[in-house]
Amino acid sequence: MADERGVEAVEQWFRRRGLPAVVRGRPAHLLVRTTPAVVFIAAWQLLTAVLNAVDGQTDADFDRLLDDDLFALGYGGLLLGLVVVPGLSSWLTARWVRRKLVDRGGDVPAAVMATGFVVVVPIAEWLLEDGSLPFGLVAQAAILAGLFAAAFVGVGSIVGWALRAAFRQLRLLGELTSRVLPLLLLFTVFGFFTTEIWQVGAALPRQRMWLVVGLFAVVAVVFLLAMLKAEVTTLTQSRTAPVGLDKLRETPLAPFLAGDVPAERLPLTKLERANMVLVLVLTQVLQTLVLATLVFVFFVAFGIIAIQHSVIKAWIGRDPASGTLFGIQLPVPEELLQVSLFIAAFSGLYFAASTVTDAKYRTAFFDPLADHLAVSLVARDLYLDARKR
Structure with missing residues (x-):
């Protein structure tokens, strides 16, 4: 076949078309491949934690707060951010990943983002929602392991x-x-x-x-x-x-x-x-x-x-x-x-x-x-x- 880089380009083309089963080579660069999903989940979790902290009121208190135009505008902005930010961040990260896979790089930034996903996100949720920090750390590590497994099988x-x-x-x-x-x-x-x-x-x-x-x-x-x-x-x-x-x-x-x-x-x-x-x-x-x-x-x-x-x-x-x-x-x-x-x-x-x-x-x-x-x-x-x- 063609040179090794040409083989990788063809196999990456099949993966981008959603057909990893066609590829005969072994999966590689799994840490980089999981980054878009890591960014999406992290953004969703952080924004959800902020929203839960803001609306952690009784129904009557929440309705009263909504009468304040400034609060209603800010809360609406957070809801819009929950819809837009995770998807947009993941899409931009996926574009970065495609370039890095061609260059066979990106491992260090991907490792930093994975570390932030496992450590920083649970700490932020703990501070905002007063949950269990050890459970959050274990849960995030389990999610990351699941993303690795999903990337490995395509x-x-x-x-x-x-x-x-x-x-x-x-x-x-x-x-x-x-x-x-x-x-x-x-x-x-x-x-x-x-x-x-x-x-x-x-x-x-x-x-x-x-x-x-x-x-x-x-x-x-x-x-x-x-x-x-x-x-x-x-x-x-x-x-x-x-x-x-x-x-x-x-x-x-x-x-x-x-x-x-x-x-x-x-x-x-x-x-x-x-x-x-x-x-x-x-x-x-x-x-x-x-x-x-x-x-x-x-x-x-x-x-x-x-x-x-x-x-x-x-x-x-x-x-x-x-x-x-x-x-x-x-x-x-x-x-x-x-x-x-x-x-x-x-x-x-x-x-x-x-x-x-x-x-x-x-x-x-x-x-x-x-x-x-x-x-x-x-x-x-x-x-x-x-x-x-």
């Missing part, structure tokens, strides 16, 4: 590519909202104004509501697994060499395009087939999560604007409670959050089924993923054939 590569693919699909946000949301809203808005759904939402504890959401999620994943396993089988039995070769000219595999693509494809191993199915399923799940989040935000905003507390009281027979989400207090009624969660979970299940069965949604949201795997299969043929030389 989970990080799969999740990273699926996240990038899902965010690339955000360019289809207009198409998503124009094709999917109107039909969903036609049914869900009427359900949103029924007394029964509010009574159910008010009666269910949050843990039970998460079980309902989890049930919808399990049904969606099982359906996607059944459908996408068949899609992978179809892809592996077809040859798309001309299209694939054309798309590989700007990749590290370009030096191998002078030769012919092997006439016979080496059968996929069970691990490679599972990897490809997992890439498709995880990407579809993340796209579904984007849609469900949009629906959730829409109904929360719609409920704040359209439904007064007196109406909620008439529906559920008591005053609405202050809302919390992931342990963080929000200036939103708890019952509105419950109902919005239920409708968002149902909408996600509908979208997951539609993307692989409805021709309109399939063209926009699934076919690009199928093309991605088709090109990757051609690249795999070239890579494995070159390794035998």
